[in-house]
Amino acid sequence: MKQRQRTIGDPGTPRNEGSRVSRFFPKVGFHFWSVVPAVVLLVVVVGFASAEVVRLTFTETSTLDMRTSEFVGLDTITRVSTDSSTVNALTNSLQWIFGTAIFTTLLGVGAGQLLSGSSRLVRFSRGFMLVPWVLPGVVVASFWKWAYNAQVGVVNDLLVRAGILESGHSFLGDPRTAMPTVVSVMVWRLFPIFALIVAAAIQTVDTSIFEAATVDGANSWQRFVWLTLPLIKFHIATMTLLTTIWVTNNLVIVQLMTGGGPAGATDILPVQLFRLAFQRFSLSDSAVISVINVILLMTVSALYLRVLAKAREVA
Amino acid sequence: MKHRIAIIGSATGVLLILGVVVLPMLWLASLAFRTTAEINQIPLRWVPLELNLESFEDVWLSPGYARNWPRNFVNTIISSSVTATVVSVWGVAIGYSLSRLRSRWVPRTLFFMIVVQLFNGPALVVPIFLLLNRIGLLDTLTGYVLVLMAFFLPFAALLGYNFARSSPLDLDEAAIVDGASTRQAFWLVFFPLARVGIVTIWLMTFVLTWGEYPFAIAFLQSGDTRTISVALADLVTQLSVQWNRVAAASLIASIPVVLVVVGAQKHLVKGLLSGSTKG
Numbered sequence: 001m002k003q004r005q006r007t008i009g010d011p012g013t014p015r016n017e018g019s020r021v022s023r024f025f026p027k028v029g030f031h032f033w034s035v036v037p038a039v040v041l042l043v044v045v046v047g048f049a050s051a052e053v054v055r056l057t058f059t060e061t062s063t064l065d066m067r068t069s070e071f072v073g074l075d076t077i078t079r080v081s082t083d084s085s086t087v088n089a090l091t092n093s094l095q096w097i098f099g100t101a102i103f104t105t106l107l108g109v110g111a112g113q114l115l116s117g118s119s120r121l122v123r124f125s126r127g128f129m130l131v132p133w134v135l136p137g138v139v140v141a142s143f144w145k146w147a148y149n150a151q152v153g154v155v156n157d158l159l160v161r162a163g164i165l166e167s168g169h170s171f172l173g174d175p176r177t178a179m180p181t182v183v184s185v186m187v188w189r190l191f192p193i194f195a196l197i198v199a200a201a202i203q204t205v206d207t208s209i210f211e212a213a214t215v216d217g218a219n220s221w222q223r224f225v226w227l228t229l230p231l232i233k234f235h236i237a238t239m240t241l242l243t244t245i246w247v248t249n250n251l252v253i254v255q256l257m258t259g260g261g262p263a264g265a266t267d268i269l270p271v272q273l274f275r276l277a278f279q280r281f282s283l284s285d286s287a288v289i290s291v292i293n294v295i296l297l298m299t300v301s302a303l304y305l306r307v308l309a310k311a312r313e314v315a
Numbered sequence: 316m317k318h319r320i321a322i323i324g325s326a327t328g329v330l331l332i333l334g335v336v337v338l339p340m341l342w343l344a345s346l347a348f349r350t351t352a353e354i355n356q357i358p359l360r361w362v363p364l365e366l367n368l369e370s371f372e373d374v375w376l377s378p379g380y381a382r383n384w385p386r387n388f389v390n391t392i393i394s395s396s397v398t399a400t401v402v403s404v405w406g407v408a409i410g411y412s413l414s415r416l417r418s419r420w421v422p423r424t425l426f427f428m429i430v431v432q433l434f435n436g437p438a439l440v441v442p443i444f445l446l447l448n449r450i451g452l453l454d455t456l457t458g459y460v461l462v463l464m465a466f467f468l469p470f471a472a473l474l475g476y477n478f479a480r481s482s483p484l485d486l487d488e489a490a491i492v493d494g495a496s497t498r499q500a501f502w503l504v505f506f507p508l509a510r511v512g513i514v515t516i517w518l519m520t521f522v523l524t525w526g527e528y529p530f531a532i533a534f535l536q537s538g539d540t541r542t543i544s545v546a547l548a549d550l551v552t553q554l555s556v557q558w559n560r561v562a563a564a565s566l567i568a569s570i571p572v573v574l575v576v577v578g579a580q581k582h583l584v585k586g587l588l589s590g591s592t593k594g
Binding site: 030035041114141274278283 | 321325326328329330332333335336337339340342343346354355356357358359405408409411412413415416424427428431432433434435436437438439440441442443444445446448449465468469472496497498522525526528529532533543544547548550551552556558561562565568569572573575576577580583584587588
């Protein structure tokens with residue numbers, strides 16, 4: 001049932017593996033014990049958990065009384081997926097994901113270009129780019145929640161001082177500005193490492209082609225668009241995909257900054273998932289949202305990879 | 316002349332980026348040292364009146380009902396270190412095996428590891444919550460750490476694979492030809508070289524699990540078992556938030572990860588780069 005193991009295809013490889021265990025199982029050794037238990041563990045945990053999620057969607061299970069799980073067929077699924085709050089959450093998730101991905105990519109590529117130099121300023125600055133990504137999500141959410149606060153936050157303070165606003169605007173409390181605000185926080189968190197990766201990619205490019213292009217009369221914008229970008233497009237594409245995955249599953253930023261409000265304006269699927277499980281106490285309803293979120297992630301990833309493959313064909 | 320403008324332009328850009336990235340931390344530090352009266356003052360003062368320590372005292376030195384910040388900090392250290400240690404060694408071992416084996420199962424296993432990571436986060440919280448409850452590990456550090464290990468192992472294995480693949484095959488191959496078992500080849504030949512890779516993976520895992528949120532908030536609720544993520548979340552979602560307390564808590568909660576960035580930047584960047592180019 002298990003695969004045949006072969007070490008580096010050298011016919012002279014000795015068969016006696018040395019350890020007592022592998023003397024009983026001559027085909028088994030280090031490689032077996034490092035890989036197989038891990039795969040089994042993952043298959044069991046993720047496989048079991050996924051199966052459970054699907055099973056739960058066909059039941060009515062309460063968080064308060066987890067033993068009793070009543071089978072209800074398609075009731076839970078139809079009720080939850082057609083509920084207006086779910087449709088709202090799905091729309092919000094799409095805005096959340098695409099808004100963040102687009103701006104993170106734009107800022108990340110631009111900043112990456114700026115940070116690919118070798119001046120002392122640039123080298124000094126690069127180190128700090130890890131900070132927004134490395135800080136605990138709760139710290140990031142907390143800081144920005146204060147910063148965007150209508151009365152005491154620094155963003156409003158700056159805007160009022162600059163004369164752009166008359167008095168503090170409740171960015172997180174206004175349904176029109178809430179989603180862009182949380183997106184901006186997620187972009188802040190992600191664009192610096194995006195930039196770091198882009199900068200590293202740019203640095204591997206041979207500078208002689210830039211010199212040749214300059215001699216031919218290309219200005220820096222042209223060099224960037226027609227030389228740099230095509231050469232690093234694979235790195236950009238990978239980072240955008242990773243960004244999309246991280247953002248789709250991200251709970252902490254939105255939950256701590258708005259809790260899904262105001263009036264459901266920032267209610268994304270993960271937030272709704274948690275609310276249904278731990279405030280409305282319905283594990284089965286929450287399971288339906290889990291499935292929807294996973295389907296969303298798979299669809300977005302698949303679409304993205306399809307676009308990427310097409311682009312590679314053309315190139 | 317145009318060249319000079321370009322240089323000034325890009326320097327300005329870099330400074331702008333640096334500012335945007337660094338100022339929040341500086342602001343947090345500034346807020347943490349303010350009194351409550353100052354915090355609620357409008358308009359905002361940019362420099363605190365004095366370095367007041369009341370927030371730090373309140374958060375870190377006075378435990379209360381369902382509040383035990385020092386304990387929470389220790390909990391987080393334990394959960395992140397244990398996870399990082401187990402996962403980095405095992406991940407490198409897996410990476411080593413996958414890079415040395417020639418089997419059609421290797422690319423499939425790698426693909427599996429990538430796909431499993433799509434399920435990180437809230438997706439599987441509900442069934443795991445049920446499972447932990449059933450086996451009595453809900454609201455325990457043990458249960459939490461086991462879950463973390465399971466979910467970070469694929470991440471570590473992929474990084475380990477990238478690392479192992481970039482290590483020359485000759486040395487351990489030579490050892491095997493000389494009669495060493497695969498186990499000996501790993502521990503005696505590869506492992507000393509792999510130490511760098513293990514440290515990188517350890518640091519990345521530590522940093523990523525330090526701020527972990529969905530599992531922590533779902534599985535750890537008591538004041539004694541919480542991690543700092545949960546404790547801080549509690550502090551910042553109250554009806555009337557005390558921003559200086561939040562800042563004081565955030566500042567100390569960020570120390571370990573900031574230390575890692577400052578001290579081990581190269582490791583983190585290396586880990587990130589190898590992870591992103593796995594294609």
